Amino acid sequence: MSFLKRGFTSIIKRKSRNIILFVILFVITNLVLSGFSMKSASKESAKLARQKLGATVTYEYDMQKAMNASREETSSSSYSNDKSKRTMPKSEPVSLETAKSIATSKYVQGYNFVNSTVVNSDGINPVEETTTDDSSDSDDNAPSDMPGGMKDEGNSKNMISADFTLKGVLNSDSDEDFYNGNSEITDGRALSDDDIDSNYILVEEELAYDNNLSVGSKVKLVSSDETVTTEFEVVGIYNTSDTSSSSQPGRQMMNAMSPYNKIYCSYKAAQTMKGDNSEGDDAIDSAIYYLNDPENIDAFKAEALKKGVDEDTYKLDANDDEYQQMIQPIENVASVSDKVVIIVAVAGIVVLTLVVVLFTKERTYEIGVLLSLGESKFKLLLQFFSELLIIGVVAFGISIFSGNVIAQKMADSLLANEANVTETGKTVPSNGPGGQGGPGGQQFSGKGGPDGQSNSKVETIDTIDVKVTGNDLAKLAGLGVVIIFLSTALTSVSIMRYKPKDILTSRD
Template identity: 35%
Template sequence: MNFIKRAILSMKKRIGTSLILMAVFLIVTNLVLGGFAIQNASQKAADSARKKLGADVTLGLDFDKLVKQARETGEMPIVPDLNIKEAEQLAKSQYVKDYNYITGTLGISDGLKLVGASEGEGGGAGRAAMAGVAGGSGSAIEIDMNSSFNIEGVRKALLQESFKNGKSKIIDGKPITEKMEDQNVALMEKRLAEQNKIKVGDKVKIQSGDKKKTLEVEIIGIYETEEQGIIQNPPPMMDPANKLYMPHSTLKKLEADEGNMSSIQVVYFLNDPLDIDAFKKEAKQSDIDFKYFKLDAHDSLYKQMIGPIENISSTSQMIIYIVSIAGAIILGLIIMLSIKARRKEMGILLSIGEEKWKLMAQFMVEVVCIAILAFALSLATGAKVSQFIGDSLLSSEIATASEEENPQNSGAVMVSGPGGTLQNETEDPIDEIDVSITGADLGKMGGIGLAIAILATLLPALSILRLNPKQILLKDE
């Protein structure tokens, strides 16, 4: 009688022990499979979050560092200008498909009536003082809220976020392109153009914020925007209807001598959101001074979105380790008790000349057969168990994150926008996870299950089979 046939007969005879082993194996395989499936789903969710946030990386001033330094030293540090040559060299990276310069400053209308401006308040009312930001002297310039407006300098207008997301669109004329460098041209919003009876081809005069410079620009395009001010009933200066777009190089002609209010940013549009980390690594090798500048790929929002996902990924990895170790120990104990109960059988077989390796092989066949049955069952139950575990862990993490969230922030992330302005952005954490089982998951789970089966069988069997038949039979008495 060969050892394989004996193994099959033994499993039938000891049906209770076989069922217990199969139940333990089924629990282990389901939990391990769930752990691998959740890790894969977490990675897919993280990739999806990256794609949702887009494949753009912004190079600009690191205002958090600057504010921290200012608090420590008591004065705003003098920031060097962004190395444009280095920024353009970085734009030639294999990961970049296009790029855009964005900078902002304040202009003063010269003969224009701004949308929302109060009657008879062209120059005196609604004034405010604003101090210079990093790079300036720290002196303040006086701002007339009724005659001042924002000007945004760009390399390509259609790459600006408002035009990309469809909130703004050109309705007459043409947009600003990279070929218009240093040209005195501008885009004007439809409401401002209608209020001042301006059409494409007309020229308007704009003064710098300190009124020391005047620039005449040609309106080459009229755009319409659905953007809303960050506050209700904003003053003209903050009304999106009063924003002009110019080539970024032209805007430099309007920078105030005191309290420089502009800070250039470069937005790199990558071929794939998954290239972001590689692009950042490449950028660190450039001569750009990252003591003052930073590359931001919506990192704060990304962390906000995938925070719960990362937590359940680490939890699922811990589950794999704990279940694998605990499963091996439990199975080892059960198999050890089973083998000890079969000392007489082993002693007799060894006495009649059966080889020890065949007895080892018999035990191995028994356990592997049971493991295979449990593995087959887990194919039917694994997906549902994995999804249940994933949903439970994720809902728990989201609930914990909600409790820890600062009510004053309400999930908001403040990011620096063009010209160093603060923009309030929010993104909800990922609250759904699609757990699916792949062939790779099954392969890894099968490998772990087989390793557990072999270890759980070999160690107890060796502890007994190292004895000779007489010793085994005497221990059984």
């Protein structure tokens, strides 16, 4: 009788013992399969999250580094005690040629070029904001960071007196407010890539209403230094849900900071409207790149540096905080699933070995008879291995159906807990352009994505679709064989010391 036949016979005759082994193997296979399935599902969810959220990298002048350098220079100079002698740095423009070169990277799925400045108008009036009684005309209240990089005292005065913010973009759909739904076109059309060399503008509904503007209306805008006057045509009217106001107690109100007084145009037109502060057609304030995967941020930065980005003057500011917050719960679930597999595998080997050793002692007489009949100890081990393997195959087959349900329940419970922990008090500041990350590629025909600054509360991933894959089953089968093999191998320690004569003579 072969060891396989004896194994089948033993399984049939010893039903109670084998039911116990089946339960143990069934629990092991279900937990291990759940761990593998959750890990696979977590990876897939992370991949989908990356594709959905993307990542934003902003190429712009590093003002913080420049200010630190200025501060160090002032402190080491003979005027270190005279703060009025400190010279504030002025923003350096980004080279349009370099920005376009970087945009050709294989990691970029969209991009946007931005220029901003403040203007007045010869013909329309701004939407007026109310001011507080404490408002002062003092220059001390002038903002230190102006659109278009204007930071000197003269430009601060221009900013205070300016009525409108002129934001130049490559494509208006790529602006953060339009992308996030805070603004939408209500009449006319959006600005497209084809409008780069045109004098087309988008105006807000309130501004249009107050000045009787409609699509096709002509508007004269004047640079803040009054050196440039250009006539623009309204091609679209938009509505904004932005209720932010520049009104603060003790500070002078600036009409240009009102969301109703924001006018969109092409980035080239905005550069021209900077007047004497214009750096020319080959300059922009910043370039925003929307990557196809947050994991490519480092590779993209390395590639951009090779294309001419000066690290001493400019920065590549990656904004993947939202992705990190969004992905944190499922990364934690993946980590837990790894631990589940390791703990269950180790515990399974220990428990299964102890149970097999216990049952082996009950079969001492059977072992003695087989050994006395000339059966080798190796074949005895193969018999015990085949018995466990047959039971394991049955448990494995049933776990294919039950494991998916168990894995889904475990994943939902773990993910709900992790999501609650992550959401508690976590609001991600989006430092710099790219508040909501890049689009999924379908929004802007290969260009665009949001830009601007925002503080957005990111929705973490709180659902995960767990499905048992062929790869999971293959890994389970392999690990199951290893567990059974190790359990049988450890059991062999007791079998190998058996001698047929001692076994048969010691029987009661």
